[in-house]
Amino acid sequence: MKYDIVVIGGGIVGLATAYQTLKKKPSLKLALVEKETELCKHQTGNNSGVIHSGLYYKPGSLKARNCIGGYQMLLDFCSENEIPYELCGKVVVATDEFQKPLLENLYNRGLENGLDKISKLSMEALKEIEPHVNGIAALNVPYTGIIDYVAVAHKYAELIQAFGGDIFLGEKVTGIKQSTGLATVITEKQSFETSLVINCGGLYSDKLARQTSEEVDLKIIPFRGEYFKLKPEKEYLVKHLIYPVPDPNFPFLGVHFTRMINGGIEAGPNAVLAFRREGYKKSQIHLGELAESLMWPGFQKVAMKYWKTGFGEMYRSFSKAAFTKALQKLIPEIEENDLVDGGAGVRAQACDRTGGLLDDFAIIEANKAINVCNAPSPAATSSLSIGNTVSSLAIERF
Known part of the structure; x- marks a missing residue:
């Protein structure tokens, strides 16, 4: 044809x-x-069904331009076609002192990207929005929403x-x-x-x-993101979307709490190397595809430089207790038995030959x-x- x-x-x-x-x-x-x-x-x-605001992305980059422009296009499209969405907003929370300047950088980047409704939250204001969250500094991002993509x-x-x-x-x-x-x-x-x-x-x-x-x-390196779900009786702990301050060295946002448009709350994801490109479970392995990832010079450089972070992500993948501990930084009341197995996605992350995750x-x-x-x-x-x-x-x- x-x-x-x-x-x-x-x-x-x-x-x-x-x-x-x-x-x-x-x-x-x-x-x-x-x-x-x-x-x-x-x-x-x-x-995860999140409508992103454009907060994180370098001003002028394709991500920033397309996210900020695409955001309003998406909302208009959904309104015209009667597709439900909710602009529930999110908070980005610093839990350690070293994250405060990173949070300040995020705030300034958001303003550069035209998000003039973002605001810094006092701890009293954070507790009013998310009473169960622990933090020492926070941003309120009212643009963020949830949807069924x-x-x-x-x-x-x-x-x-x-x-x-x-x-x-x-x-x-x-x-x-x-x-x-x-x-x-x-x-x-x-x-x-x-x-x-x-x-x-x-x-x-x-x-x-x-x-x-x-x-x-470049080569696509598959990273699996695994989720848990909160038991229904613990969903009251999360009112909006709750994110940590991301590590600026990685294109991942860290484990967080996400309300879903069709109900329920997800906790996660982590970010671990998948053993095949469509490897949604740890048991799904394709030796050829795994070898391609491991032998790619760019991935080897990333792995050598950030092996501690990678090991921590992998450890959380196999340890529910470690995953729970990461979530407790944001909501200390969360306990291991509050989490039930959720789904997983695989992110197609491009890596160049010199060791950069695009x-x-x-x-x-x-x-x-x-x-x-x-x-x-x-x-x-x-x-x-x-x-x-x-x-x-x-x-x-x-």
Whole structure:
């Protein structure tokens, strides 16, 4: 079959990109291919459902621009399409003295990013908002919210089809070939000829990108984030969202408490190396994929530099008591038996060859392809903005 554009990946970024492309230029013939038999089976379907404000991201970065722009686009889209969300707000809490200057940096960064409603909280004010939280300094971030991103993504899919786009499920891509005029996306079932490939392959985006360009020099390192849930009788301990001050050396936010739009409260996640790219359980191991991660020079440098942090994360993965202790820094009343097993997600974190965990989105253009190679959190919040950016690059080619 022949298409103008083939989008690879049925997560929220791929769907938003296809939707934004057809919204701008409905005359394009577009197909989206997804290897699973359902949409949103991986990062989108296993995230915490948080609407991020843009607090953490370097001003001017792709993350900052797309999160802040995508935030309002998302809220407008949900209002127009009657998708429930709640701007419940969150607090970011310092529990140690060394975190105070980091919290001050976060406050200033938020202001630089245009979040003029954030505020510093006195301990009395913190106790009014979150009476069970322990801390020595805190920020109130009223912009943050909660949502069901799978519902959002399915609405994107519905609108793609309304614009005349085709969605193919159960179509695992096995190869991308390029000729003078067209690219061919080959799946296990069929092939698609196209003028342009848009790769939103998430955990496998780097492998797909290498088939379109020799200049892709990064690797996706899968990090599993494991959650517990609070027992219903202990949910009163959390009123909003409660976050620690993040470690500035890592693109992870630390274990925190998250209210869910459909009810319940999650506690977590940690961040541990997954032993396969879609390794949602400790027992899921793919020796080839694990070896790829361990042998990547960039990951080796990260592991050597931050082995203590990595060991601590892994220890918490195997020790519920250690996980509970981390949560007790924020809410001392939490006890180990208050936590029941929750789910897990796997974050597709790009790592360059020199040892950097990419802190920004990465969009790599090739002759007949646009590759979205690093789109972890806050990609769901930013999805319409990322889709707008990528669709603009795509439409320029027609």
